[in-house]
Amino acid sequence: MIYDWLHNITGSAIAAAIIQSLLPLFIFILPFALFAVLLERKVSGHMQDRLGPMRVGYHGILQTIADIIKLIQKEDIVAAENDRRFFDLSPILVFAGSYAAFAAIPFSGAFIGSNIDLGIVYIVAVTGLVVAGILMGGWASNNKYSLLGAMRAAAQIISYEIPTLLIVVTVIMITGTMNLFTISEWQTQYFWNWLILGGPVFGTAKILLIPLMVISFLIIFLSTLAEVNRTPFDIPEAESELVSGYHTEYSGMKFAMFFLAEYANMFAVSAIVATLFFGGFQSPIGYLGNVFGVKWLIPIEQFFWFTAKGLFFVFVQMWLRWTLPRFRVDQLMAFCWKYLIPFAFVILILVGLITVLL
Amino acid sequence: MKDYILKFWQGLITIIIGMRVTFRHLFVPAVTIQYPTVKPELPERERNRLYVNMDDCIGCDQCARACPVDCIQIETVKSVPGDDLGVTSNGKKKALWVTKFDIDIAKCCYCQLCVFPCPTDCIYMTDVYEFSEFERENLVYDFVTLTEEEKIEKKKNHEEFMIKKEVEKAAAAKKKAEEEAAKKKENGDQPGEKPPDNKE
Structure with a gap:
């Protein structure tokens, strides 16, 4: 289990627990959201015989990152x-x-x-x-x-x-x-x-x-x-x-x-x-x-x-x-x-x- | 109860049919054209921006007269005998210096009526359709190849030539008159030709 491994490395149960609880967020949810937004737009596009985002990066793979940068800049x-x-x-x-x-x-x-x-x-x-x-x-x-x-x-x-x-x-x-x-x-x-x-x-x-x-x-x-x-x-x-x-x-x-x-x-x-x-x-x-x-x-x-x-x-x-x-x-x-x-x-x-x- | 089950079943089947349709469309090639990099293929007789090949223009003003919105303005100066204007590609001799050939493309209605009367086929529609501008003045296209100095020079040449011609003409007329007078004198004095110098 990853928890035991982290416990061995950090030597502290609390640190291991914190790192483990953050793992899904940083190694999974955020990359997944980036990927899923792009996937959604690509799938939507191709199902409607369009292409979806094509400009940012190869076939628009960096589109979501550009969107995130835009959202961070926006006024709240x-x-x-x-x-x-x-x-x-x-x-x-x-x-x-x-x-x-x-x-x-x-x-x-x-x-x-x-x-x-x-x-x-x-x-x-x-x-x-x-x-x-x-x-x-x-x-x-x-x-x-x-x-x-x-x-x-x-x-x-x-x-x-x-x-x-x-x-x-x-x-x-x-x-x-x-x-x-x-x-x-x-x-x-x-x-x-x-x-x-x-x-x-x-x-x-x-x-x-x-x-x-x-x-x-x-x-x-x-x-x-x-x-x-x-x-x-x-x-x-x-x-x-x-x-x-x-x-x-x-x-x-x-x-x-x-x-x-x-x-x-x-x-x-x-x-x-x-x-x-x-x-x-x-x-x-x-x-x-x-x-x-x-x-x-x-x-x-x-x-x-x-x-x-x-x-x-x-x-x-x-x-x-x-x-x-x-x-x-x-x-x-x-x-x-x-x-x-x-x-x-x-x-x-x-x-x-x-x-x-x- | 039977109706209820049937509805459920129909809902399920129709969803599956619909999903099959959308899934098939996932692999249909997209109709999108990546516009600024890939341009759509235009029809053979498309009408877009006008272009004038000034090498062939003889300044005949027929296009300007054909234009229904008067967006073409042409001014010409006659050439003087020493000028070499060259010939157009279809062998017509040029006789006029074109000092102004403006097309206000903002007024143009793309009717292509100016293209047909041109005797040398020098005005025609190109396939350029991206020519938006920030200033309206930039949409007035100036096709004249002469520089300002050349225009002034040509005008001056022409005026000088005209004056010279006038002078020559006057001289010729005088000469002719003299000759005629001499002729008449030879033929014998006849009254009426010249008012007699009675006053003196």
Whole structure:
């Protein structure tokens, strides 16, 4: 584990813990956000038969860096009627909520921020901070569009937490643990052992679980998509109706914080979906490290597979964005309460029966 | 209940169909043209900035007369016999010094009507279409190849030549008159030719 290694080097448990907690931010989230913004623009462009950014660097690879420099230079505008204290606090809360989720996500066999037993429940709980932050930001902005966006966001995120949690409970019933690291280890290194294909235990239960798991994967993917306010569930920041929702009034680095949080969130939910249903950091076809007998290669390969899976789901999110138009508010609520939640309940009961009887 | 399941199924299928369409478009070549570096191919008969090849211009003023918005202004000076103006590319002899050939491209309506009457094909549309300017005065294009001094010189030459010609003409007329008078004298005095010097 990286923590022990850091402890050996620094000789202090506190320093090791601080460095370890900063690792995902500096070696993962920031580079990922830089990359994801560019990826989003490139994917959007090519899906619309355009090219996307092409000017800064080769095929625009330095575009995001230029954008960041621009955002740093920008004036931080605060309107006179804003509630200054909460206005400043909101982006920090939103970012803290999405960053804290990374603490319990296992990046590889050798690195997990905090290997807590409540893992997945902790993630669901801590992302609740995002709702508070968004509502706070919308209210403190003193702007009707911001407030409307924030209220929609709160309603949407809270509604869609229900199907997410029901599916999470289903997964917990099968695996018998809430620890994401253990869930990843439990789905072993071959793709037919992953939960989307019924888990590593062979038998009747596995065959019965496959269709249920496919549907529950769809449900959790859609509901987490709604939780991070991505299209087609982006009514909180619907540009055509609400200017830009709860971050209308934000500018400069505060806006960048919201932006960073959005991309961090995108990866966080992709990582959760990948961990629950697609084996987390496990390789689908075994490890080169095992073949050649190089033990230190395995964690690196695991990190690669984890990032690849996460990025794949981030790509699917972008893909969906350019496929589906935005929901109406009533459609959004109907989709959650009339379709996702009943289906999630049925799956919960069926999986419960399967795990008890078989 | 059946309707409910059917709706769910239809939603799923249509999403998959839509995603297939967008995925296919990911690999369709982009229609974007990287404009300032890569220029779009223009149609064969595009009409853009006017250009005048002054080597061929004979100063006939036909383009200026054809122009519906009067954006071409031409002034010419006749050449004197000693001047060598050369010939145009299609063999026409030039007879005029063009001292002013201004095209106000800001007024130009790109109708191309000036191009057709030109007897030497020296005014034509180029494929240059990026010629914006910060000052409106910069859009008046001056095509004259003569320098200011040369213009003045040509004018002076012409005036001098005209004066000389006038003088010669006067001299010639005088001579002619004299000759005629002499002739008449030879033929015999006839009244009316010259008023008789009665007053003296």
